[in-house]
Amino acid sequence: MKPNPLESLDHVVRDALGQLAAIDDLADLNGAEASLIGRRSAFTSLQKSLGALAPEDRARAGAALQEARRRVEDAFEERRRVLDSGAWERRMREDRLDLGDVIAERVVWSPRAGHPGLVAITQRELEDVFVAMGFSVAEGPEVESDWYNFEALNIPPAHPARGMWDTFYVEMGEPETVVLRTHTSPTQIHLMEEALASGTLPIHSVMPGRCYRRDTPDARHLAAFHQVEGLVVDRGIAFADLAGVIETFTRAYFGDDIEARLRPAYFPFTEPSAEFEITCTICRGAGCRTCSQTGWIELGGCGMLDPAVFEAVGLDPEVWSGFAFGFGIDRCAQMRHQIADMRALTENDVRFLEQFS
């Protein structure tokens, strides 16, 4: 009878586990990998010796060897995990910095001018024009209920007009009740409700903000974009006031040679409604590709507040009247700087960002 080569197996395992426990450094552990479980380990030589066994014993012995090897490998990995996290904790401990001790004056800071975002620059210019015209600036949330985004604006559920906006719905509550606002118009409703509750009518406000539409981004559209909304609720406000405000704003922002004109349109929350167009800023009205040779480009929508909106917020249309308008901030930036592809605004390429100040 031949000696059993696996007689020493228990001993090999015990020895390996003992060695592992003694290692307390990740580098040492990695160094010991070959001799413990790798090609220089006792398991490898034992594996070779199995060939000497009778075939009927070989399978059983092989299984036992595998089992032993697995125990050591598991222990090795466990040790690595312990040492790994230990090394991480040590690294973090050594890295520790009490930020309360930092003396700002000692920090080296190389002077270099930064750059505000183009949208922010444009928004500020627009706000400044409107503030100078007597408008206050208000803001609203980006996630709204369908009531504020649609129904209070005279767009009931399943109304075909809801199809005018490709809406992102938020998974919350009943289906289609929470949305990423598709326009800044819901902020109008908030403003009117607040003014009514606090007795602070009239309202003369603009409301800039980020909106979302479920549109695959292309050269002219981004899924997220910025709008500025305007709202006036006062006594005796007429369409002429709306037209005058649009015209004053257009000249103040785009320049004296740029005119505005209105043409009939449909928005559920205004009546009469209009699109407003301005003289093409590229060709100054002469006709070019950008304006399809018409000399005019479309900027936004506007109109007299619809009585249905007054009803939704509880304002008396016999006392109050008003108008609203809205247009794209990004689009203004695109026109002013002749940006062929809007996606440049979200690509955050430093070489693009550094141009604006």
Place this chain on the structure above:
Amino acid sequence: MKVSLNWLREFVDLPESLEELRDTLDDLGLVVEGITHVGEGLEDVVVARVNEIRAIPGADRIRLVVVEAGGGPLEIVCGASNFEVGDRVPLAPVGAVLPGGFAIERRSLRGVVSNGMLCSARELGLSDDHVGLMILNDVPAPTGVTLLEALQVTPDVVFDISVEGNRPDAWSIQGVARDLAARYGRALRVPLLGSPSGDRATAEVAGAGIDSPELCQRLTVSLLRGVRVGPSPTWVAQRLSAAGMRPISNVVDASNLVMLELGQPTHPYDADHVAGRTLRVRAARAGESLVTLDGVARELARAGRGLGDTGVDCVIVDGRDRVLGLAGIMGGAASEISDATSEVLLEAAAFDPMTIARSAKRHGLRSEASHRFERGVDPELALVAVARFVAVLSQSCPDLQWLPAPLDERGVMPSRPTIHLREDDVERALGTRIESSEVRRILEALNFSVLDATGTLEVTAPSARGDVREAAAGRADVIEEVARIHSYRALQRRTPTWAEPGVLSDRQRLRRRLRDTVVDLGALEVWTPTLGSDEDFDLLHPGAKRVRITNPLSAEESVMRASLIVGLLRAWSRNLERQSGDVVLAEFGTVFAHPDLAGVSRRTRGGAGGALEVDLPAENERLTVLLGRVDDDARHAVALWGVIVDRLGLADVVVRSRDALAPGLHVTRGAELVDRSSGAVLGVLGEVDPRLVESVAPKFASRRVGVLDLDLDALGDPQRATRRSSLAHVPSRYPSARMDLAFVVPGDVNAADLAHALASSDELVESVRVFDVYRNEILGAARSVAYAVSLSAPDRTLGEAEIAVVRDGLIQTATSWRASLRA
């Protein structure tokens, strides 16, 4: 909607100038999005016969073709190969200008002169076919005649008009013509109409009924005899082509023509294939299905996913109650018109617009008919449309009979509101005075009926104007019509003024100040995505509840961000890859938290009628600055914050280090910014967790990245972010005394806390400032902190003795903080 100018001119006399017409249409709110010139260029193109085809030596893609077009043989070089000798093809001779402005010149190719061009249908603007030349063998015209003659094309101009959602009446040639007639003050002509004939009343041979009166406003059923199905007359085919529809057969074409012309969709059935020659309208029942004309089997009456969609489908059924079609949207295959059809059952109806809209959306089925029904078809139009249908079809079916007394059932008819327009209503709304007679003229031209009661016009909307509402809303609708026809451009403008000054909101002022500060210190402002992937979210908040988009464009944009850091890191790393990333990036943006986690919920009204209460995600505006220059680290974030505190005029904010402070932050290089008097946290700063840098920007994992992440809601709240007193402090005119005190301070005592304690210990202390921190192994966790203390009194120069007393007090205070004076 495509609108043929020739067709429009049949209804109203129009100016010649295209520009003027386009401008007028725009000004009427019928915005022209494009203009196509039909037949343009075809006057130069002639029918030519191919006499000979020769190879050109050395060229395998082009051949020399000799054609005859009435003026002797012409040699043309041609790249197409779909023709043979004897075929007749279109030739654009030298000098011709093709549609789109392409001018044909004599050219030389491979040494061979080409005297014109043989054309494909696409090159002629006749179809999209461009596999080869257009073959004219079937066209009965001699060689040499122009294509215009050969194809009997009448030159026309087609406007592509965008019709607004509140103009159901404008979805037809007649509707557009009516606006133009009203604007120009000209008469609107009525098209030729047919009249009933035959010896039997319709009711004797056909049936009709409305079982769901709330879904169907009106159902008319006519029986037409003597039908012979065949091709339409040329003018009908041309009208349809101009509108972008393909001619099919005289019956189908007549139906389409009437729809385009008057706005009334009609549906012709083969009367022999409709059981009982009866059409009824009802709501589909659960379990019913229908194979529509497009070959798709559709389950009916199943609730849709959309809000408020209960799954109502309005269907047309036959005398055995079998479903024939989806009312107003699409018919079924079984009762379709065929060549064998000799009697036609013609349905002309009006349905509830919302029902059609929901059905069409639910079944993903939009047709020319459903488009019009969704917006609201004039319920009084049905039999006028049938009369027009009969007139059109009679031209190809001389024996056509429209049996007398067509069946006419009515369901719930929409109300026709009467609006009281007071004398000054128009002027009050528009700010422009329009004479009452002009108001009246405009409204009557648009088919409104107007009664003049003293001081008030009683205006009743025509049945075609389902968009006009009652009371105040209706008044606005009517005034819009007056303004529209009168022309918005003719309205006056005035700039309103009011007493209230325009102001920025506090939040905006705060944001501007922050932006100016970080930009002045070198930051570039970026705009990163609000929507990210689950993986992005899990980088900072593994497994946490998140705000998810129900219908994202892709999985990469399906979760609302809870932090700006990942987006900023990504922008930074992309720029570094372009060697331009050694920069400071800043973003103002909103982050979102699921209401279950946010603590505070934003509860508001939502759902149909605003009857539900819905929880909205919490929103928090942040300014996050990523310090990504080559030597930047947490210290730079502290320095940046120091400047911001000053610029915002905050009283005292402690930079308080804490381990494992916030997800994404380095666990031992992070600090909270704590307002000393309110205790509120205004933000965090430190370094980005190196593991996060490694995941997002593996190529730059070895770099430290500083970060400052501010909560604008907290900074903007004076209860939380305490401002410096607005009272001016005038420094003493007497010299200050300065002393330096170095303490060994335990590791758990914040240097600024001790400074604050020292500053508060005696009213003679003017300021306390840390000017040095020193650590060594002997000190262990503690460190030596050196303070520069300045003392002053408003009314005197401090004496030695006084200073010594203060010094003792300062040391005593330090002792109470377990700090000892360094020897």
